[in-house]
Amino acid sequence: MRLTFLGASETVTGSKYLLEESGLRILVDCGLFQGVKNLRLRNWAPLPVPADSIDAVILTHAHIDHSGYLPLLARNGFHGPVYCTPGTAALCEIMLPDSAKLQEEEADFANRHGFSKHRPALPLYTRDDAQRALRLMAPRRFDTPVELPHGLSFRFLSSGHILGAASVVMCRNHKVLVFSGDVGRPDDPIMRAPTPLAHADYLVVESTYGDRLHPDSNPQDELERLFSRTFAKGGVVVMPCFAVGRAQEILYYIARLKETGRMVHVPVYLDSPMATSVTEVYRKHLAASALLRDDQKRHVGQQRDRARDAAEPPARLACRIVGAEHQQIGAPFASGL
Numbered sequence: 001m002r003l004t005f006l007g008a009s010e011t012v013t014g015s016k017y018l019l020e021e022s023g024l025r026i027l028v029d030c031g032l033f034q035g036v037k038n039l040r041l042r043n044w045a046p047l048p049v050p051a052d053s054i055d056a057v058i059l060t061h062a063h064i065d066h067s068g069y070l071p072l073l074a075r076n077g078f079h080g081p082v083y084c085t086p087g088t089a090a091l092c093e094i095m096l097p098d099s100a101k102l103q104e105e106e107a108d109f110a111n112r113h114g115f116s117k118h119r120p121a122l123p124l125y126t127r128d129d130a131q132r133a134l135r136l137m138a139p140r141r142f143d144t145p146v147e148l149p150h151g152l153s154f155r156f157l158s159s160g161h162i163l164g165a166a167s168v169v170m171c172r173n174h175k176v177l178v179f180s181g182d183v184g185r186p187d188d189p190i191m192r193a194p195t196p197l198a199h200a201d202y203l204v205v206e207s208t209y210g211d212r213l214h215p216d217s218n219p220q221d222e223l224e225r226l227f228s229r230t231f232a233k234g235g236v237v238v239m240p241c242f243a244v245g246r247a248q249e250i251l252y253y254i255a256r257l258k259e260t261g262r263m264v265h266v267p268v269y270l271d272s273p274m275a276t277s278v279t280e281v282y283r284k285h286l287a288a289s290a291l292l293r294d295d296q297k298r299h300v301g302q303q304r305d306r307a308r309d310a311a312e313p314p315a316r317l318a319c320r321i322v323g324a325e326h327q328q329i330g331a332p333f334a335s336g337l
């Protein structure tokens, strides 16, 4: 078995691992490079193998740095199955067309302002390409073996990172190769703790925050302090946060604070169509699955996460959560406010 790192190596985005065995080619994760321009340019470089020679893709989760290259792979001829969990497939249905729309808008902007050296500037991929990729989705449940040719098999193990997120446990001839994917915390308020890994002969592990320790503080207590200080002064809280995972976690904390009387009842706006759609997917999937503990289910999506209505007068006291899935990693959030 041969493993080649095509991304997420000496950088933290663009996750793509090419696994080759007896002529079979499997791509584990299919992510976009994100961040500074030099990294994003790597999305335009051809893969070392033709897209149509890849037999299958296995996705660990839906974040764009793990799934966002799929539309380009599909446009370049890949037509095999994209194995992922049902939660990942549901999130990709929102995120891949959104990513494509962003690419189209960037190209359009460059053409209208003439700052690209390419005439015309073209998008990396389009919404049609995203739809082509979505047609290849082949959802598989957690903990269910999936057989591949040449004696290879794999299963998804819950990694507790975002909805649908999984580690990929691959087996061949009693040897076990594990791709961790992004791993969640054991004490996440929404997701169950990652399923412990019983055994691996080889482990490919994400280590974006591998050199840091989580602070020993409680985010809910911190939010309570921040809200009470701000609202006491008649202020408004504006909170930039990632639209997938983090926005739902914040909504959950706010619901808990309100329910336990630790926060005044101010209107809460989830000011991002994408975060609103994703919250709905979370609500549907988590309510029906064992990923969420019973006492937590009712809090997700309970918050009225209205998109801000221009006709509505601005509330004097309010909490506004600004979805930031488009934000490039490392770019200052302030530029979007």
Ligand SMILES: [Zn+2]
Residues within 6 Å of the ligand: 061, 063, 161, 182
């Ligand atoms: Zn992730």
